[in-house]
Amino acid sequence: MVPVFRAEDVRRAVPSLDAFDAVREAFLAYARGEWTMPPKIYVTNYPAGDFRAMPALGGGHALLKWVTSFPGNPAHGLPTVTGLVLLSDAEDGRLLAVLDASAVTALRTAAAAVLAADTLAQPDASSFA
Numbered sequence: 001m002v003p004v005f006r007a008e009d010v011r012r013a014v015p016s017l018d019a020f021d022a023v024r025e026a027f028l029a030y031a032r033g034e035w036t037m038p039p040k041i042y043v044t045n046y047p048a049g050d051f052r053a054m055p056a057l058g059g060g061h062a063l064l065k066w067v068t069s070f071p072g073n074p075a076h077g078l079p080t081v082t083g084l085v086l087l088s089d090a091e092d093g094r095l096l097a098v099l100d101a102s103a104v105t106a107l108r109t110a111a112a113a114v115l116a117a118d119t120l121a122q123p124d125a126s127s128f129a
Helices: 005-011 016-031 101-120
Strands: 040-043 049-058 061-069 081-089 095-100
Touching: 005 095, 005 101, 016 101, 061 101, 081 101, 095 101
Parallel strands: none
Antiparallel strands: 040 049, 049 061, 061 081, 081 095
């Protein structure tokens, strides 16, 4: 059976410092050409919302982040954005895990922001304005 990691599972399993290190290594691996990441695919269901597919391949894995965005959902008690990350083995295609995309995205976004600030800040900076 393929493991499924809910948002709280992802948050519990990945400390912020580990996310920072992983995002830094991911950016470097992409810059070295070790990962392929085609443009995001949008499928629009106007005016209700859209579906987004974000594939990537590298490090022996294939990933697909599948996200939906439906702005009218809160009126029906549903979240605006939902999504999953599918992780597969790149050699044989086996699905290895399914992860909640909101938790993965939150970790990646926070880590990328800290990484950008750390990389772009002046060496003698003591705060960010």
